[in-house]
Amino acid sequence: MRYVSTRGQAPELGFADALLCGLANDGGLYVPAEFPALRPSSARTYVERAVEVMLPFVEPDLDEITLTNLCDEAYASFRHDAVTPLVQLDHRNYVMELFHGPTLAFKDVALQLVGRMFDHVLAQRGERVTIVGATSGDTGSAAIDGVAGCASVDIVILYPLGRVSEVQRRQMTTVTASNVHAVAVEGTFDDCQDLVKAMFNDAPFRERNRLAAVNSINWARVMAQTVYYVVAAETFARPITVSVPTGNFGNVLAGWIARQMGAPIDGFIVATNTNDILDRWIGHDDMSVRDVVPSLSPSMDIQVSSNVERLLFEMNGRDGGLTAEQLTRFRATGRLSVEPDQRVAVLDGTFRSAAIDDPATLDEIARLHRSCGMLVDPHTATGTAAARMLAALDDHAGPVVTMATAHPAKFPDAVERATGVHPALPEHLADLLERPERTTTVAADLAAVEALVEQLTDP
Ligand SMILES: *Cc1c(COP(=O)(O)O)cnc(C)c1O
Numbered sequence: 001m002r003y004v005s006t007r008g009q010a011p012e013l014g015f016a017d018a019l020l021c022g023l024a025n026d027g028g029l030y031v032p033a034e035f036p037a038l039r040p041s042s043a044r045t046y047v048e049r050a051v052e053v054m055l056p057f058v059e060p061d062l063d064e065i066t067l068t069n070l071c072d073e074a075y076a077s078f079r080h081d082a083v084t085p086l087v088q089l090d091h092r093n094y095v096m097e098l099f100h101g102p103t104l105a106f107k108d109v110a111l112q113l114v115g116r117m118f119d120h121v122l123a124q125r126g127e128r129v130t131i132v133g134a135t136s137g138d139t140g141s142a143a144i145d146g147v148a149g150c151a152s153v154d155i156v157i158l159y160p161l162g163r164v165s166e167v168q169r170r171q172m173t174t175v176t177a178s179n180v181h182a183v184a185v186e187g188t189f190d191d192c193q194d195l196v197k198a199m200f201n202d203a204p205f206r207e208r209n210r211l212a213a214v215n216s217i218n219w220a221r222v223m224a225q226t227v228y229y230v231v232a233a234e235t236f237a238r239p240i241t242v243s244v245p246t247g248n249f250g251n252v253l254a255g256w257i258a259r260q261m262g263a264p265i266d267g268f269i270v271a272t273n274t275n276d277i278l279d280r281w282i283g284h285d286d287m288s289v290r291d292v293v294p295s296l297s298p299s300m301d302i303q304v305s306s307n308v309e310r311l312l313f314e315m316n317g318r319d320g321g322l323t324a325e326q327l328t329r330f331r332a333t334g335r336l337s338v339e340p341d342q343r344v345a346v347l348d349g350t351f352r353s354a355a356i357d358d359p360a361t362l363d364e365i366a367r368l369h370r371s372c373g374m375l376v377d378p379h380t381a382t383g384t385a386a387a388r389m390l391a392a393l394d395d396h397a398g399p400v401v402t403m404a405t406a407h408p409a410k411f412p413d414a415v416e417r418a419t420g421v422h423p424a425l426p427e428h429l430a431d432l433l434e435r436p437e438r439t440t441t442v443a444a445d446l447a448a449v450e451a452l453v454e455q456l457t458d459p
Contacts, residue, residue: 001057003030003219006313007327008320016061016121019114019220020129022213028320029309030219032057038230038262046083047071049234050227053261057223061121070120074112077102077145079426084109084228086235087404089372092397093387095380095404096232103171104407104426105299106251107142109228110221114214115146115153122152129212130457131155132199134192137164138299138406140182141171143214148177153212154457156181158192158449161441166433167410167425173437181456187444198446205450209457216250217306225254226261228403233263236399243269243387243402245297245379246278249305251403256311256350266398267350271386273297276355278305283353285343287336296358296378296414299406315342354386361385365418375408375415375423 003018004010007028013021018030036056043049050071055064062070075083080100087095101108122129131153133143140157147153157172161184172182185192200206200213214221233240242265244252252270259265272279273295281287289303309327315338316322330336356364361378364385368374376384383402391400408415408423416422425432442452 001036001059002033004033004318004320005030006309006320007324009324014061015058015220019117019121019218020212022215022218026320026324028324029217029307031310031313032219035257035260041234046227046231047075049231050075050224053227053230053258054223062117066120070113070116074116077112078108079428084231086232086401087374089368089374089384092391092400093384094399094401095376095384096228096401097404098228099377099404099407099410101142102145102428103138103141104410104429105138105142106225106403106405107138108145110224111142111146111214113146113224114218114220115143115150117220118147118212118214119150119152127210128152128154129210130453131212131214132158132196132453133213133215134158134189134196135164135172136160136189136298136301137168138410139215141168144172144175144180144182146214148175148180150179154179154181156183156453156456158183158185158195160184160189160192161186163189165411167412169439170432170435170437171429173439174432174435176438182439183449183452183456184439184441185444185449186441191444195444195446195449199450199453202446202450209453215306216248222250222254222257222307222310225251226258229255229258229265230261230263232401233258233265236264238398239264239266240398241266241269241387241391241394241400243271243383243391243400245271245300245383245403245405247300247302247305249278249307249311251405252351253307253310259350267352269383269386269390269400270351270353271382272353272355273300273361273382274355274357275301275303277303278308279353279355281308281336281353282347282351285338285340287330289334296361296411297382299379300382311346312336312338315346317342352390354389356382356385362414362418364388365415369419369421375419375421376404377406377408377411378414379406379411380404 005024005028007026009026010024098106364381409425
């Protein structure tokens with residue numbers, strides 16, 4: 001498989017190079033030159049289906065045996081034999097639990113595999129990289145856990161001092177692997193993100209330290225997520241609707257790709273919180289940036305969703321020049337405009353959306369606890385609430401699957417507020433609050449952070 005940039009100016013790459021480089025050098029995102037059709041399956045397990053679905057995307061750089069080994073190891077870290085089990089809520093609604101990985105958020109499904117892919121490709125090439133990233137919570141711990149102990153990778157994650165929850169911080173600072181470095185920055189999440197960008201923009205520093213990224217624009221993450229959409233859809237005798245709690249649009253995009261490959265999915269419900277730019281775009285053709293408002297579902301507190309670029313590229317008939325132009329205008333004016341016929345071709349009929357605010361999120365958590373005894377986290381609750389609002393209007397009434405993106409114990413305060421029940425951490429994390437922490441604090445200053453990165457990763 002070859003990969004092309006959504007902005008049309010970067011060189012075509014194979015899978016391994018697209019994996020390692022993340023962002024294309026024209027500022028675009030890599031996408032496969034085509035979406036291969038799903039083949040009839042002989043798979044019995046999640047891993048077997050994962051290999052069938054992903055193999056066309058990774059050949060010839062990874063062969064079937066290598067991919068199987070990487071998937072076996074990645075998904076052995078999940079605490080459920082089904083990897084992503086489906087649970088029934090009522091006669092029509094289901095959730096697919098994506099949170100049985102080591103850090104209790106759906107990002108593990110991709111990052112447990114992508115971390116191992118990095119290590120494999122780097123070892124083959126005799127290279128090392130330093131992954132740097134900024135986190136406001138979930139991504140950092142999932143990225144750390146994905147590469148902890150990998151021989152060819154160091155990872156440095158910047159988080160804002162005092163501004164992540166205790167569970168989230170401890171999931172980063174209690175990892176004992178020597179290639180893992182959690183760093184508290186005296187500043188905000190935006191400061192952390194700016195520092196990471198500045199390190200990537202410092203070319204001598206970037207090259208000397210072989211910087212790499214595993215943020216949600218990395219194609220391999222989207223690819224790994226297509227698998228559970230295929231698995232969900234193939235469970236039912238008729239096509240499903242999927243509701244997805246959405247931030248950077250990576251998860252929904254993975255579902256759309258599964259549908260392009262032939263997975264029996266009627267359409268998608270894009271669930272947002274009060275940060276509703278995607279709801280305004282899908283419902284009212286209004287993609288205009290507003291300030292980010294903190295909510296009960298912090299991993300969805302996003303205004304500009306980076307993976308929308310991949311869908312835009314498709315709406316533009318894969319015209320990279322047009323996509324680049326639109327995004328330049330978007331950056332300058334804060335408003336994205338798309339021709340009506342382009343919208344109709346990709347969005348209409350396939351995507352619907354709803355914005356669920358904090359009170360509605362709490363109501364939904366309470367309702368599910370009453371109606372089926374289940375505790376759901378606030379992100380998942382936006383998805384089930386949106387599904388209930390919109391799917392009720394359908395006439396065909398097929399199954400609706402909501403993607404459950406975090407374990408309730410990751411957001412215990414909101415769950416307890418809604419239900420009066422404090423969700424317990426699963427057994428493997430039960431002693432998280434007693435484990436010793438290892439972290440370094442640094443000023444929000446580029447020179448100080450760069451010096452620290454070099455010191456921490458010095459062999
Ligand atoms: C990251 C995250 C999301 C948003 O996923 P995107 O792929 O960015 O849309 C939703 N819920 C949880 C719990 C997350 O960690």
